[in-house]
Amino acid sequence: MNENVKLLDHPLLQHKLTLLRDKNTGSKDFRELVKEIAMLMGYEVTRNLPLKETTIETPICKTTSNVISGKTLAIVPILRAGLGMVDGMLSLLPTAKVGHIGLYRNEETLQPVEYYCKLPKDIEQRTVIITEPMLATGGSIVAAVSLLKSYGVKNIKIMCLVTSKPGIEEVIAHHPDVQIFTTAIDEKLNDIGYITPGLGDAGDRIFGTK
Ligand SMILES: O=P(O)(O)OC[C@H]1O[C@H](OP(=O)(O)OP(=O)(O)O)[C@H](O)[C@@H]1O
Numbered sequence: 001m002n003e004n005v006k007l008l009d010h011p012l013l014q015h016k017l018t019l020l021r022d023k024n025t026g027s028k029d030f031r032e033l034v035k036e037i038a039m040l041m042g043y044e045v046t047r048n049l050p051l052k053e054t055t056i057e058t059p060i061c062k063t064t065s066n067v068i069s070g071k072t073l074a075i076v077p078i079l080r081a082g083l084g085m086v087d088g089m090l091s092l093l094p095t096a097k098v099g100h101i102g103l104y105r106n107e108e109t110l111q112p113v114e115y116y117c118k119l120p121k122d123i124e125q126r127t128v129i130i131t132e133p134m135l136a137t138g139g140s141i142v143a144a145v146s147l148l149k150s151y152g153v154k155n156i157k158i159m160c161l162v163t164s165k166p167g168i169e170e171v172i173a174h175h176p177d178v179q180i181f182t183t184a185i186d187e188k189l190n191d192i193g194y195i196t197p198g199l200g201d202a203g204d205r206i207f208g209t210k
């Protein structure tokens with residue numbers, strides 16, 4: 001496996017992912033699980049964040065200690081389904097800026113269609129963490145990364161719950177510099193472009209639209 005692909009297989013993640021895959025899990029539980037998984041994944045995704053020293057006073061004495069340095073991060077969900085992962089990340093990083101990229105996948109061509117983009121003004125100075133539950137053909141992630149690069153963003157990490165092998169290859173072929181964090185790499189897509197076994201349509205399951 002490519003060194004930029006990180007398969008997160010902690011038992012807590014695997015357990016919660018199984019609940020997500022189960023078709024009997026309803027929207028309320030699905031949403032809660034997506035949030036919890038995002039938070040647990042966030043621990044790994046932020047592992048190499050830069051720190052700076054600050055001076056504080058404990059009840060005992062003055063000391064120096066590390067904090068995450070200022071303008072370092074932006075979380076960018078891909079609408080709609082990526083929204084489900086934002087709260088979990090913001091629980092860890094309450095001061096992170098949040099940008100939004102609106103993309104939907106044309107159901108016939110499977111090509112991504114962009115309909116919205118609003119990013120923090122200084123986005124090019126930040127490490128961007130894209131949140132997107134599903135990486136299927138990879139088209140949506142390739143488009144989102146290209147868009148961010150066109151704004152000058154250099155450091156991009158992608159958080160996906162479920163990916164497919166062919167989708168990951170597609171992303172690496174276009175953007176070999178980005179890191180992909182995921183809790184599952186499924187073998188294939190079915191004949192209408194859904195990850196198999198996957199978990200179905202993440203957006204519809206989060207928002208109850210089917
Ligand atoms: O890797 P790809 O083949 O591009 O497919 C994955 C994309 O499809 C889904 O979004 P969808 O188009 O269903 O939009 P939604 O989030 O608004 O439901 C999913 O959330 C990804 O964005």
Ligand SMILES: O=c1cc[nH]c(=O)[nH]1
Binds near residue numbers: 195199200201
């Ligand atoms: O399996 C898939 C593929 C695209 N979008 C989803 O939500 N699920």
Ligand SMILES: [Mg+2]
Binds near residue numbers: 081201203204
């Ligand atoms: Mg959808």
